[in-house]
Amino acid sequence: MPQTLEIGYGGSERLTMNMGPQHPSAHGVFRAILTLEGETVVGVDAVIGYLHRCHEKLGETLTYVQYPSIASKTDYVAAMTAELAYVSAVELVGKIEVPKRAQWLRVLAAELQRVASHCLWLGTWCMDMGGALGGGATVFLYAIREREDILDLFEALTGARLLYGFHQPGGTRYDLPAGWAEQCRKTLDRVERRLDEYEAMLDDNAFFLVRTQGVGIISRELAQEIGVSGPLLRGSGVNHDLRKAAPYSSYEDFQFRVPVETAGDCFARYRVRMVEFRESITIARQVLDGLPEGPISSRPGVKSVGQVRVPKGEGYARVEGARGEVGCYLVADGGPKPYRLKWRGASFSNLSVLPHILPGVKVADVVAIMGSVDPVFGEVDR
Amino acid sequence: MTPLTAADAAARLREQFAVEPTVDGALVTVPLALEQWQAAARFARATLGCAYFSFLTAVDWKEQGFEVLCRVENLDARVAVFMRTRLAPGADRCPTLTGVWRGADWMERECWDMFGVRFEGHPDHRRILLGEDWEGHPLRKDYAVDTPHAPYR
Numbered sequence: 001m002p003q004t005l006e007i008g009y010g011g012s013e014r015l016t017m018n019m020g021p022q023h024p025s026a027h028g029v030f031r032a033i034l035t036l037e038g039e040t041v042v043g044v045d046a047v048i049g050y051l052h053r054c055h056e057k058l059g060e061t062l063t064y065v066q067y068p069s070i071a072s073k074t075d076y077v078a079a080m081t082a083e084l085a086y087v088s089a090v091e092l093v094g095k096i097e098v099p100k101r102a103q104w105l106r107v108l109a110a111e112l113q114r115v116a117s118h119c120l121w122l123g124t125w126c127m128d129m130g131g132a133l134g135g136g137a138t139v140f141l142y143a144i145r146e147r148e149d150i151l152d153l154f155e156a157l158t159g160a161r162l163l164y165g166f167h168q169p170g171g172t173r174y175d176l177p178a179g180w181a182e183q184c185r186k187t188l189d190r191v192e193r194r195l196d197e198y199e200a201m202l203d204d205n206a207f208f209l210v211r212t213q214g215v216g217i218i219s220r221e222l223a224q225e226i227g228v229s230g231p232l233l234r235g236s237g238v239n240h241d242l243r244k245a246a247p248y249s250s251y252e253d254f255q256f257r258v259p260v261e262t263a264g265d266c267f268a269r270y271r272v273r274m275v276e277f278r279e280s281i282t283i284a285r286q287v288l289d290g291l292p293e294g295p296i297s298s299r300p301g302v303k304s305v306g307q308v309r310v311p312k313g314e315g316y317a318r319v320e321g322a323r324g325e326v327g328c329y330l331v332a333d334g335g336p337k338p339y340r341l342k343w344r345g346a347s348f349s350n351l352s353v354l355p356h357i358l359p360g361v362k363v364a365d366v367v368a369i370m371g372s373v374d375p376v377f378g379e380v381d382r
Numbered sequence: 383m384t385p386l387t388a389a390d391a392a393a394r395l396r397e398q399f400a401v402e403p404t405v406d407g408a409l410v411t412v413p414l415a416l417e418q419w420q421a422a423a424r425f426a427r428a429t430l431g432c433a434y435f436s437f438l439t440a441v442d443w444k445e446q447g448f449e450v451l452c453r454v455e456n457l458d459a460r461v462a463v464f465m466r467t468r469l470a471p472g473a474d475r476c477p478t479l480t481g482v483w484r485g486a487d488w489m490e491r492e493c494w495d496m497f498g499v500r501f502e503g504h505p506d507h508r509r510i511l512l513g514e515d516w517e518g519h520p521l522r523k524d525y526a527v528d529t530p531h532a533p534y535r
């Protein structure tokens with residue numbers, strides 16, 4: 001990348017500006033080396049890897065029993081779906097059955113997680129875009145309040161608020177505690193009510209519209225070619241949601257809509273996520289209404305770290321996480337550990353679209369676009 | 383026009399490249415010779431409509447060499463094509479797919495970073511997750527997990 005500083009006159013000077021890795025709008029640790037002409041971005045070099053822990057090597061050195069709770073540290077904002085991707089791959093290659101009740105519990109956990117994750121996205125994104133949106137931190141504090149309620153539910157369910165270890169090959173580790181379902185219904189009702197309040201604050205807010213409409217457009221072609229997924233793909237007019245396109249964990253049992261917007265801008269991604277909030281709540285209610293009886297795991301509880309063995313084989317399992325397609329490609333050699341584990345992180349692919357859409361935008365829009373991508377750097381860097 | 387099925391895709395790949403694809407549900411797995419890698423990618427994109435780039439990675443089969451894998455999808459027909467090719471033992475060069483899908487850019491950089499597979503023709507062949515001064519490629523099987531590296535020597 002050019003490291004040039006050409007000072008001239010007439011507005012044609014180029015300036016190299018460093019943004020991050022400790023930038024508050026970086027949502028983690030992301031460095032963008034921007035080349036600017038005036039206020040316009042003409043080039044971007046994205047630097048990632050600050051959170052790299054080599055999860056794929058870790059996966060090769062830890063057993064199928066040990067790794068699921070580490071898997072949650074890839075996408076730590078949506079740990080439930082990250083764990084689910086790993087155990088799904090183990091179950092696919094190992095041909096391990098999952099009881100119906102466990103499948104429904106997984107759906108419940110995944111949908112609550114999506115709501116919690118979208119709360120964090122909405123809050124931090126509005127904070128990035130600053131004072132015009134009701135004092136900057138207002139939406140953030142509201143959204144974080146709702147997220148806390150859902151983390152309370154997760155704490156009651158698993159004992160942990162961020163990294164759960166809820167899934168295990170063959171099912172889930174915990175069943176719903178007494179009184180949990182009622183608490184969950186109350187929380188869902190409250191969150192649903194408050195979504196109306198967020199929309200009242202944002203949908204007709206002139207500042208919000210100016211900062212999001214027509215900003216950061218990802219075309220349908222670019223979205224597919226880069227391999228972005230989740231709300232980014234659906235905001236660019238592609239009707240693709242793994243819960244519908246390739247149902248896993250009994251998603252075919254539930255009624256829900258997949259929102260699709262065609263504009264491809266920040267506002268389209270906002271609308272997609274706001275509808276997803278409500279659809280996730282609908283799915284969670286359906287789980288609570290019809291949760292089948294039965295065992296929560298087809299395998300006994302953990303007695304030793306090497307007790308799950310997967311026969312020789314390979315497979316790619318994927319789930320629709322809050323940020324899109326989270327997948328694990330797993331090669332097993334018959335032992336207690338994988339021979340190879342590849343993480344397809346949704347955030348990695350989503351973030352890699354930035355160098356293609358940032359050139360040409362104003363520097364102030366960079367934070368709005370980055371927030372609309374909703375990257376989690378644990379999953380980008382893995 | 384009837385939508386493409388996995389069986390159609392497999393038949394067309396077999397006809398075009400004289401390979402033996404396997405079909406499992408909506409997934410077509412196609413083993414390719416290294417010389418066919420780019421041509422098969424262009425065929426998947428243009429003829430089979432696989433516009434969606436899912437991921438690209440490698441597996442280190444030790445003395446048997448590296449295997450490079452690439453998964454792409456036709457989202458309208460819901461057919462996925464999983465291309466795989468073997469590099470010769472000891473070889474570390476593979477043609478780039480960045481000209482076919484721009485999404486291959488970061489994935490190939492990651493593959494270079496982690497496995498030391500060079501993608502010939504890649505426009506920006508740098509490491510991506512590790513620093514430029516990192517020694518070795520961690521996902522190679524001969525790279526021990528406790529390989530010392532500054533500042534943790």
